[in-house]
Amino acid sequence: MALRLYNTLSRKKEIFKPLKDKKVGMYSCGPTVYHYTHIGNLRTFVFNDILRRTLKYLGFELKHVMNITDVGHLTSDADEGEDKMLLGAKREKKTVWDIAKYYTDAFMKDIELLNIETPEIIPKATDHIKEMIDIIKLIEKNGYAYVAGGNVYFDSSKFKSYIDLAKLNLEELEKHSRVEKDKNKKNHSDFVLWFTKSKFEDQEMKWDSPWGTGYPGWHIECSAMSSKYLGEQFDIHTGGIDLIPVHHTNEIAQSETAYGKSPWVKYWLHGEFIILGKDKMSKSKGDFLRLQSLIDKGYKPIVYRYFCLTANYRQQLHFSYEALDAARNAYEGLRSRVLELRKDDKKKDSDVEAKTKHETEFIDAVQDDINMPRALAVVFAVLKDDAISNKDKLGLLYDFDKVLGLGFEDFKEDKVVVSKEVKVLIEKREKARKLKDWASADKIRDEIKKLGYNIKDTQQGVKVEKI
Ligand SMILES: [Zn+2]
Known part of the structure; x- marks a missing residue:
């Protein structure tokens, strides 16, 4: 049997066949480093890791790229809301660069604790501004971009496959949209490729571009960086399911209109949410749990990985x-x-x-x-x-x-350090067992249990485990 993967593009399980022999190019949308990563997002990275390990296990040669978003992501995946990096900087009274470094390190530590393998390439958005400008130029040259009010927009009405990945109904979307319309946009689903008119006066991250000094829209970094490292077409793109209707839809629009090749990516795989109570976990609601929150409660981080494996992604x-x-x-x-x-x-x-x-x-x-x-x-x-x-x-x-x-x-034996009180009880119990006084031995075992330890009698002797 061959590897079958559920492709969001076709909404079907398909036999996986890479573009080139057994070589696989895979891109995963990485974290936006303005805050700690919550365990819901970490589930997506466990899913990426299982996929990459599976591909290698089955003999594929893998090149896996995962980006770090350190610029451009607003609190809404569309172009509304506040700048996430700026929000983090204000909250912690640090520079955006310090925020990016701090939360990138925290994220890398989390994935290491979850035994997630490091992707071959981890590019940062701020190191790839030139590549982003280059791809925007291509989109503009091919007639899919327009400038309005100082910003560069993607014209979604010109890209006929815009609705394909998310099976979008654009009229319905526009009708039900609650956000205020950006007057510069020709169509509701157009989006910004490059901002020169920032809503945020104290925007620190700015670069020169053919359209003026400014900064990129969020979606362009993934199109620019994935193709830089994996080529103009590649095999697999992954992310959380929340990325389907805006971010991934926009990534496809940008890349296919820039390079003129379709499909840009052959297989799109998306991981589901962690549900806490009735809702999906999110940072904006302030209810988010970090991996450290679980560690503080006495769980080994790898237990969370095991928990993720108990359900299909x-x-x-x-x-x-x-x-x-x-x-x-x-x-x-x-x-x-x-x-x-x-x-x-x-x-x-x-x-x-x-x-x-x-x-x-x-x-x-x-x-x-x-x-x-x-x-x-x-x-x-x-x-x-x-x-x-x-x-x-x-x-x-x-x-x-x-x-x-x-x-x-x-796996190693846990070294259990017990108090003097427990040690004395264990010795007492051993004596009772030698005298075949099972009733006393059981009673002492219960006492030890109350103190937080399990006693197991093995061929090698008594084993103590922390409960
Ligand atoms: Zn992305």
């Missing part, structure tokens, strides 16, 4: 601490099984057929639009299968982990 995932606890239990269960398997050195042969069956099922799962719940089910099936030796079980799990990224090979 195209399904909404409901976040609650109960659900996160369930993920933690499952993850810790897996961890202790892997640690146990490592200790076993008994020689036993595996049933080759059984082993191959699990391998095939895992590959089928990842090839089925990177279906992680199915892939995890294979992991548990392997652990349960008596026809496979412990050594081979480990081998399979380590291999599967190239996609899952849960760090099976790096």
Whole structure:
């Protein structure tokens, strides 16, 4: 079977076939670095990571680009609202450049904690102003741009495929739009490519351009940077589903009119939201949870990665601490099984057929639009299968982990430091067990549990785990 991916363009699962042999060019919209990234956004980056790991696992040669937006993104994805970077700078009384650096570092730390691999290329928007100006010039030369009120606009009415990706109904959109009309725009869905007339007097980031000193619209950076590193046409573009109707629609319009090639990108993949209560998580509502918020509550960051794997990336995932606890239990269960398997050195042969069956099922799962719940089910099936030796079980799990990224090979015993009180109780319990006084031993175990520790009797002796 071949890799099948759900393409937003066709609203269907399609067999994945790169433009060039086994070489894959992939672009992911990265973070806007004006604030910490919330766990809802981090889910999208876990999804990107699973996709990139899957492609490599299946033998594709990958070049993955993820941008850092440090200019131009307004609080609305369309051209309305405040400048996000300026908003961060005002809030924290720092320069926009300091804000960008601080939150880029924070983001990179988060993705590292989630065991997300670093994309091959991570370009910053502010380092690519020249490329943005060049592509705007092409769009203008080809007749799809106009200047009004000092800004350069994209004329969406001239690009007939404008509605394709998001299946837009432009008349309906205009009717229901609540934002005040920009008088310079010829059509409701036109958007800014270059601003020279800033609404923000204290705009710090400005560059010279053929249209005057100013700064780029948000969407142009992705068209400019993706094509700089991946060519005028490439294989995969990813992002959160909220980017479909404006940002990605505008990216396609810009790139196809600049380069005259269609489709600009062959496969568009979008990750669903994390739902908190009834709403999607967003920064603007001030209800956002960071990865650090979970760490502060005692969760290992990798537990959040495991939680993300429990649902397909195209399904909404409901976040609650109960659900996160369930993920933690499952993850810790897996961890202790892997640690146990490592200790076993008994020689036993595996049933080759059984082993191959699990391998095939895992590959089928990842090839089925990177279906992680199915892939995890294979992991548990392997652990349960008596026809496979412990050594081979480990081998399979380590291999599967190239996609899952849960760090099976790096699992270590947690060093548990217990208080003197707990130590004394453990010794007391051991004495009771030697005397076969099971009632007392159980009572002491409950006491230890109340103090926050689980006691397990293993062949190697008593094991203490923090609850
Ligand atoms: Zn983008």
